[in-house]
Amino acid sequence: MKCYSFLLLFIIAFQVQAQQSDFETINFSKADKLALKCKNESLKNISNLASCLTDGLTTGVERFRAVFKWVTANISNDYSAYYRNKRKRKRYQSDSTKLNIWNDDFKKVMISNMIKHRKTICTGYAYLVQQLAEASGLECEIVHGYGRTSMTSEEDLQFPNHSWNAVKLNGKWYLADPTWASGIPDPESNRFTFDYNDGLFLTNPKLFAVNHHPIDQKWALLNESPSYDDFLNAPILYGNAYRKLNVIEAPLQFHHDINKNESVTFEYELASTLDKDALRFSIDNGIETKTVKPDSYETKDNLMTATYTFHNVGFYDVHLLLENSLISTHTVRVRR
Structure with missing residues (x-):
């Protein structure tokens, strides 16, 4: 009941x-x-x-x-x-x-x-x-x-x-x-x-x-x-978040403390259907910036779920991109 x-x-x-x-x-x-x-x-x-x-x-x-x-x-x-x-x-x-x-x-x-x-x-x-x-x-x-x-x-x-x-x-x-x-x-x-x-x-x-x-x-x-x-x-949102999204389900916090080899999951309700190749992460460790695909990605009824696993210790700025548009920024501290 x-x-x-x-x-x-x-x-x-x-x-x-x-x-x-x-x-x-x-x-x-x-x-x-x-x-x-x-x-x-x-x-x-x-x-x-x-x-x-x-x-x-x-x-x-x-x-x-x-x-x-x-x-x-x-x-x-x-x-x-x-x-x-x-x-x-x-x-x-x-x-x-x-x-x-x-x-x-x-x-x-x-x-x-x-x-x-x-x-x-x-x-x-x-x-x-x-x-x-x-x-x-x-x-x-x-x-x-x-x-x-x-x-x-x-x-x-x-x-x-x-x-x-x-x-x-x-x-x-x-x-x-x-x-x-x-x-x-x-x-x-x-x-x-x-x-x-x-x-x-x-x-x-x-x-x-x-x-x-x-x-x-x-x-x-x-x-x-x-x-x-x-x-x-x-999290920090940019103008294109309003163009591309209806709702952010997760994560709802800017900073994340995780252990080595753990993942962060992103769950967004999209404003319209996007191809899976539209999603990228731009990850900056303070020395270099690399753009990578998510480790996993799926959509169902415009609900997008994606994960990224951090294999190395460090502090990272993580920018989520949809169709090369900057959507949000998070920070991730990875410990041993």
């Missing part, structure tokens, strides 16, 4: 997992064309822009798609503003009065710059998506919390550093990150380049939780939300 109850709970949890595939019968081409058609519309009148974006769209998800695509295609990430805000927040972190004053003043400047120059930071992206979504008749929230990328330091996570959105569609809440979906910075110059990532539009919450941790855990949209420590210890 207990096994049956557990299975039933698992099935229910799986069924309520809110993700883009819930709308696989919806053709978003009309919404995407409207986002392109309204490219030159002003941000000074949110209602007019929302009307332009949703003209003739009959479903809530299409309206949200048009809003999301417009924001991610027309608003660039202002890294100078991000770093200025980061410095000020660090400076005032022990003085709540000055911090609140700075936050209020910065919000006004951020909104003004977004309207005039179409540049902002994550809170501006989330704010604009919310405003346009609500003007389109949708229920949408700004979610504040922690975001972790390959460039995020421990210092960046001393206080909440990221914002994104939750939107209600057909009575169910979904997650979307317009900031990370819009593009990427050059790691050397921090210049922004538009590079839309559809994987961050109505993302599966289990995948989203690997590098997003909301302050209010109800916005994780999971029956059992990862703890903050789980979030800190999770």
Whole structure:
């Protein structure tokens, strides 16, 4: 009986997992064309822009798609503003009065710059998506919390550093990150380049939780939300993980301590079927980097399981590649 109850709970949890595939019968081409058609519309009148974006769209998800695509295609990430805000927040972190004053003043400047120059930071992206979504008749929230990328330091996570959105569609809440979906910075110059990532539009919450941790855990949209420590210890994900994957089942931690001749198993739910030769590991021991095939590999219903065995003692950076796209990074310490 207990096994049956557990299975039933698992099935229910799986069924309520809110993700883009819930709308696989919806053709978003009309919404995407409207986002392109309204490219030159002003941000000074949110209602007019929302009307332009949703003209003739009959479903809530299409309206949200048009809003999301417009924001991610027309608003660039202002890294100078991000770093200025980061410095000020660090400076005032022990003085709540000055911090609140700075936050209020910065919000006004951020909104003004977004309207005039179409540049902002994550809170501006989330704010604009919310405003346009609500003007389109949708229920949408700004979610504040922690975001972790390959460039995020421990210092960046001393206080909440990221914002994104939750939107209600057909009575169910979904997650979307317009900031990370819009593009990427050059790691050397921090210049922004538009590079839309559809994987961050109505993302599966289990995948989203690997590098997003909301302050209010109800916005994780999971029956059992990862703890903050789980979030800190999770593997590093890259943008292509959202393009290639639906869920990471294992491993859910960044670092692994194993013994010589032991294996690490990787289990991912793929967004689409891939050839077995699409998977490679890039393994760096600090002296040399080699690209290798997994020791074992199998897929069933888009669930990919692969293992790699470490025969030599040492410390390794392990990068998983799918179709030559960097997906995730782990570290492995191999002992005798």
